[in-house]
Amino acid sequence: MASSSPFLNATGISLPSSGSIRRRSHIVSRHDLPKLSCKAVSSPPRLSFSRSDRFLSPEVPTPIRSVTVRSQLSTPLISGNDEWGTWTALFATGAFGLWSEKTKVGSAVSGALVSTLIGLAASNLGIISSDAPAFAVVLNFLLPLAVPLLLFRADLRRVVQSTGKLLLAFLIGSIATTVGTALAYYLVPMKALGPDSWKIAAALMGRHIGGAVNYVAIANALQVSPSVLAAGLAADNVICAVYFTSLFAIGAKIPAETVPPPTSDAETNKDSESTNKIPVLLIATGIAVSLAICKVGALLTKHFGVSGGSLPAITAVVVVLATIFPSQFGRLAPSGEAMALILMQVFFTVIGASGNIWTVINTAPSIFLFALVQIGTHLAVILGIGKLLNIELRLLLLASNANVGGPTTAAGMATAKGWNSLIVPGILAGIFGIAIATFIGIAFGVKVLKFM
Secondary structure: OOOHHHHHHHOOOOOOOHHHHHHOOOOOOOOOHHHHHHHHOOOOOOOOOOOOHHHHOOOOHHHHHHHHHHHHHOOOOEOOOOHHHHHHHHHHHHHHHHHHOOOHHHHHHOHHHHHHHHHHHHHHOOOEOOOOHHHHHHHHHHHHHHHHHHOOOOOHHHHHHHHOHHHHHHHHHHHHHHHHHHHHHHHOOOHHHHHHHHHHHHHHHHHOOOOHHHHHHHHHHHOOOHHHHHHHHHHHHHHHHHHHHHHHHHOOOOOOOOOOOOOOOHHHHHHHHHHHOOOHHHHHHHHHHHHHHHHHHHHHHHHHOOOOOOHHHHHHHHHHHHHHOHHHHHHHHHHHHHHHHHHHHHHHHHHHHHOOHHHHHHHHHHHHHHHHHHHHHHHHHHHHHHHHOOOOHHHHHHHHHHHHHOHHHHHHHHHHHOOHHHHHHHHHHHHHHHHHHHHHHHHHHHHOHHHO
């Protein structure tokens, strides 16, 4: 009897109790053991083989070994249950995306796209899992946490007072994006995307009024699939790289300002100092305030029964607070934006890792064509209306940059072109876009695009 036990355990079958074996000892022997074993293993719990007598033949180790090898090859190098390994991969990829922006290729396509593509490749090549539990933590907690951190400067009163005609140009650009979205969706309905077609159109509309965080918030609220979300990000970043180059080409003959950048703005001075040294206390305070805002936003979403997640409510709460308490939130802005940038890079890595590379390849071309028509219409409308209203070309170009790229690219363009007096207004216009784009994108998608 002792010699039969190892074989039965190797097949994963539970042995009867010792008492039962003793009672049936007149039946079970080493000679007729195969007949009894054949009945016991007629339906093994994990491996499925034939019930023929060959199951207990000497060749049985071969199929068992082959199944084990296939299981190991299908398991990611970093399994979903390896929490430390998964978080290391996510933050390392996000850090690499940020570093890539210092290179020519990375600065052309953006760190967000680099992180997304690396995450996509890593999950599809079996390096990391495509559905690790850590992904849910990023989507449910780290992403909402990043939204208030990005909007600590969203003082709407200062936006109106400081931007002047640039705000008018920005609003024209927002209307131009809306017109471009409707026209592009009519010409390029992206039917291959199925129910995600109008949703990704609404997300790209928010992206080209505010920024990447609005794209994410709208896609999250409308429940866009990860593969389509990654494909949209990839296609849009290529379009944006070409578009920003076009804006610089159009404004090539506009001279730089001769006056130095303003130094009387106290917040500008504080910001320049904080770039070199960010106090730890402000970082801790910013995170604590952002967590509290997320809690309030979640409570409001639950209380009013709003569908689509808590990101719109969180956005509304932080904009109201930043407008009521501008100086307090302004001091938290530098550290908050630094933290938000890291969290957003991790989020883009998760978006890539959750996607299927073949779905991205198949859907990206239609999204690329949609974004091309959308951005082209945006540029034509903003330049046409701006010319009718006698708005300076540089204001129109900077406003368009703030629409499509957000406050960071707007400030970069103003600095590179030497339009020093427009650096702060460009940042404020971009922040204003982030504050309003989520609501506009969701509303236009649900009320218009869904029925087109």
